[in-house]
Amino acid sequence: MHDLTDKVNAIVENSGIQTGMVHVFNIGSTASIGTIEFEPGLERDLPELLNKLIPPSRDYGHEQTWHDGNGHSHLQATWLGPSLTVPLKNGRLELGTWQQIFHLECDVKPRRRKIVVTIYGE
Numbered sequence: 001m002h003d004l005t006d007k008v009n010a011i012v013e014n015s016g017i018q019t020g021m022v023h024v025f026n027i028g029s030t031a032s033i034g035t036i037e038f039e040p041g042l043e044r045d046l047p048e049l050l051n052k053l054i055p056p057s058r059d060y061g062h063e064q065t066w067h068d069g070n071g072h073s074h075l076q077a078t079w080l081g082p083s084l085t086v087p088l089k090n091g092r093l094e095l096g097t098w099q100q101i102f103h104l105e106c107d108v109k110p111r112r113r114k115i116v117v118t119i120y121g122e
Contacts, residue, residue, distance in 0.1 A: 001047065003038040004115065005100040008086075009093055011117050018091045020121010025083040027114045030073040030107035032080035038100035046104065050076045056108070069108050076106040088121055 004024065012022055026033050036042050051072075057063070060071030084101060087094040095101075105111060 001043050002103045003100050004103050015119045017119050017121045020088045023085045023118045025116045030077045032077045032104045033084045035099045036102050037098040073106040
């Protein structure tokens with residue numbers, strides 16, 4: 001799990017856009033983007049919760065087809081979603097005090113991810 005808030009803020013500041021939207025998108029089907037209070041407890045709790053709700057298993061159709069051990073990874077990432085849109089106000093992300101943008105890797109093996117940040121507005 002990675003906190004992307006500072007990196008996205010830097011991209012917003014460099015854009016010069018004051019009012020609009022920023023869209024953050026993960027390329028790939030086994031990772032997700034969202035918001036959370038990024039602190040050690042929740043950094044541990046979210047993956048643990050996902051593994052309870054959608055546990056690793058060889059019973060998924062994906063496993064029966066590909067046998068690659070990550071059927072649950074696809075389902076977890078799909079459930080959370082690959083992207084997030086955040087409003088911009090006065091050139092800043094409009095986030096709550098305890099709200100940060102996160103990227104969560106759901107796959108069973110390390111991946112090199114590409115995150116696309118698109119800003120639109122004026």
